[in-house]
Amino acid sequence: MSTGAPLTEAAGVAAPAAATPREPGSLSAFWRRLRARRSAVIGLAIVVALVAIAALADVVAPYDPTATDWGAVRAAPSLAHPFGGDEVGRDVLSRIIYGARASLGAGLVSVALAVALGLPIGLLAGYAGGWVDAVIMRLTDALLAIPFLILAIALAAFLGPSLTNAMLAIGLSATSTFVRLTRAQVRAVAAEEFVEAARAVGNPPWRIALVHILPNIVPAILVQATLTIAAAIIAEASLSFLGLGQQPPEPSWGAMLTVAKNFMDQAPWMAIWPGVSIFLAVLAFNLLGDGLRDALDPRQRT
Amino acid sequence: MLRFLAHRLALAVPTLVIASMIIFALQQLLPGDVATALTGEERDPEVIAFIREKYHLDQPLPVRYAYWAGGVLQGDLGVSVRLQKPVSELVLEKLPVTLELACLAMLVALAIGVPMGILSAVKQGTWMDAAANGVALWGLSVPNFWLGILLILLFSVHLGWLPASGYVPPGESLVENLRSMAMPAFVLGNAIAAVMMRHTRAAMLGVLGSDYVRTARAKGVSPLRLVLRHALPNAAIPIITLGALEFGQLLSGAVLTEQVFSVPGFGKLMVDAVFNRDFATVQGVVICTAATYIALNLAADLLSAVVNPKLRRA
Numbered sequence: 042m043s044t045g046a047p048l049t050e051a052a053g054v055a056a057p058a059a060a061t062p063r064e065p066g067s068l069s070a071f072w073r074r075l076r077a078r079r080s081a082v083i084g085l086a087i088v089v090a091l092v093a094i095a096a097l098a099d100v101v102a103p104y105d106p107t108a109t110d111w112g113a114v115r116a117a118p119s120l121a122h123p124f125g126g127d128e129v130g131r132d133v134l135s136r137i138i139y140g141a142r143a144s145l146g147a148g149l150v151s152v153a154l155a156v157a158l159g160l161p162i163g164l165l166a167g168y169a170g171g172w173v174d175a176v177i178m179r180l181t182d183a184l185l186a187i188p189f190l191i192l193a194i195a196l197a198a199f200l201g202p203s204l205t206n207a208m209l210a211i212g213l214s215a216t217s218t219f220v221r222l223t224r225a226q227v228r229a230v231a232a233e234e235f236v237e238a239a240r241a242v243g244n245p246p247w248r249i250a251l252v253h254i255l256p257n258i259v260p261a262i263l264v265q266a267t268l269t270i271a272a273a274i275i276a277e278a279s280l281s282f283l284g285l286g287q288q289p290p291e292p293s294w295g296a297m298l299t300v301a302k303n304f305m306d307q308a309p310w311m312a313i314w315p316g317v318s319i320f321l322a323v324l325a326f327n328l329l330g331d332g333l334r335d336a337l338d339p340r341q342r343t
Numbered sequence: 344m345l346r347f348l349a350h351r352l353a354l355a356v357p358t359l360v361i362a363s364m365i366i367f368a369l370q371q372l373l374p375g376d377v378a379t380a381l382t383g384e385e386r387d388p389e390v391i392a393f394i395r396e397k398y399h400l401d402q403p404l405p406v407r408y409a410y411w412a413g414g415v416l417q418g419d420l421g422v423s424v425r426l427q428k429p430v431s432e433l434v435l436e437k438l439p440v441t442l443e444l445a446c447l448a449m450l451v452a453l454a455i456g457v458p459m460g461i462l463s464a465v466k467q468g469t470w471m472d473a474a475a476n477g478v479a480l481w482g483l484s485v486p487n488f489w490l491g492i493l494l495i496l497l498f499s500v501h502l503g504w505l506p507a508s509g510y511v512p513p514g515e516s517l518v519e520n521l522r523s524m525a526m527p528a529f530v531l532g533n534a535i536a537a538v539m540m541r542h543t544r545a546a547m548l549g550v551l552g553s554d555y556v557r558t559a560r561a562k563g564v565s566p567l568r569l570v571l572r573h574a575l576p577n578a579a580i581p582i583i584t585l586g587a588l589e590f591g592q593l594l595s596g597a598v599l600t601e602q603v604f605s606v607p608g609f610g611k612l613m614v615d616a617v618f619n620r621d622f623a624t625v626q627g628v629v630i631c632t633a634a635t636y637i638a639l640n641l642a643a644d645l646l647s648a649v650v651n652p653k654l655r656r657a
Binding site (some may be wrong): 179180182183184186187188189190191192193194195196199200233271275279282283284285292298301302305306309312314315319320323324327328 | 347354357358359361362364365366369370372373381480481484485486488489492493495496500591593594595598599602603613614617619622625626628629632633636637640653
């Protein structure tokens with residue numbers, strides 16, 4: 042893969058959770074269902090571990106990620122450098138550890154941006170209907186017609202290469218997915234009787250949208266957001282691989298692979314570990330997203 | 344059917360128009376003067392004056408868009424300042440390479456994904472199902488440029504079986520062409536194979552649970568014949584239409600795959616243009632990608648309407 046496969050709508054959550062009113066203690070019930078899925082637990086564990094590594098990079102990294110050491114140039118893995126050294130003698134393990142900040146940060150920030158933009162716009166389109174909806178949906182369709190990564194590359198190209206701009210480009214490219222998902226969910230929930238009842242007793246539209254509809258579409262958004270983080274991490278790595286993300290000498294998994302490609306025969310470890318890291322991070326969010334979907338899917342509740 | 348076609352076309356046209364507006368508006372993100380930004384490091388006043396006139400930069404944005412869109416409609420995508428060639432010429436030159444790569448990748452995806460999906464549906468709940476799902480998860484999670492690097496490491500550096508990069512046109516030598524495309528096609532197809540496997544599994548599970556399959560089974564149809572003759576043709580409909588939608592994914596993936604293997608296609612054209620700050624070419628490639636994607640969506644819609652008359656009521 043994958044340059045962002047899970048960016049299609051999460052098919053399994055098409056039926057909104059609205060059909061089942063939220064029973065007391067539903068959070069613990071949800072937690073029980075999630076825990077029952079081994080793959081979801083593994084995904085969650087890897088995510089927690091990666092976040093901890095990124096947060097504690099200053100403590101766990103054995104070396105400064107940008108410090109060069111001429112004795113360690115393309116050094117094979119050893120006790121001093123478990124993952125080896127790179128082309129200017131920097132410690133690959135330390136760069137992997139600090140690189141987690143760029144990857145996870147980009148995944149979380151860009152998806153937060155996409156949700157922060159997409160959710161209100163989708164809510165507006167779905168609830169307002171009429172010409173507002175028509176205009177928003179035509180725009181969304183047009184954005185969805187440009188493949189995710191190609192849009193992100195184009196945006197990053199025009200914004201200029203930097204990690205911040207890469208996050209911005211990925212976030213904006215992923216926004217249309219959330220607009221469309223939110224709108225579809227809102228329209229499904231808005232047709233429910235309890236929304237009709239809320240309207241009948243005279244609640245203003247903003248109150249219905251925020252208090253009655255929003256809580257019921259959160260599960261679907263949460264699943265999609267988790268899967269999109271996986272796609273965003275690959276996208277950040279891709280942009281950095283192309284030179285449009287994190288700029289050297291700051292470490293990033295994608296950028297490490299760009300350099301590693303030139304030293305493949307002399308120092309294959311330079312290519313192995315960044316790729317393993319990207320794979321693990323993406324796998325973890327995919328597992329967690331699949332697990333969340335199954336745990337939140339009302340059709341599985343009996 | 345004609346009305347359905349007209350309706351779908353009526354939806355596709357504004358989508359493409361709005362997409363072109365968005366792509367055009369990207370120029371506004373460039374810092375500073377658009378003319379100097381478009382020419383990149385080129386500081387020749389003549390070139391800048393040419394760009395200023397070519398893109399009507401003294402006019403307001405909507406007017407400039409109208410000029411640009413008018414050109415695009417006539418097949419004029421602008422001029423690549425860096426390569427001193429019309430963008431449309433560059434696109435036409437690179438497109439066949441990417442199309443070949445995309446088709447080969449799709450073949451790989453179908454050859455891996457469909458049998459695996461059938462197997463995991465027929466053997467639902469067994470270790471084979473779990474293994475197939477594991478392979479799909481791998482395909483969805485492994486970054487394709489890394490997979491490409493690993494394959495080069497194994498097949499080119501260590502075994503020396505396949506060329507690490509370079510492209511041989513099929514007209515020159517078909518065998519060499521396929522040898523140069525084998526790894527890129529596998530890398531690109533790998534991700535789509537995972538998606539095809541999931542689609543195939545879901546479609547087969549749906550069909551295998553239906554009454555007519557149960558009837559056929561009760562009549563004593565052999566398991567192999569049941570799957571291949573009775574179930575697969577009906578499951579094929581969603582597989583084909585969903586597969587067509589994966590082409591967007593294929594085009595996204597081609598950008599990185601072509602970069603890793605130095606395949607001179609569409610994606611490499613775009614990346615090179617990004618680095619040469621050759622923005623007319625970037626815009627040209629993106630608009631062609633969007634047009635291709637919209638056309639494929641339309642084709643997928645029509646295909647499903649042809650095989651499923653219920654969908655024709657637009």
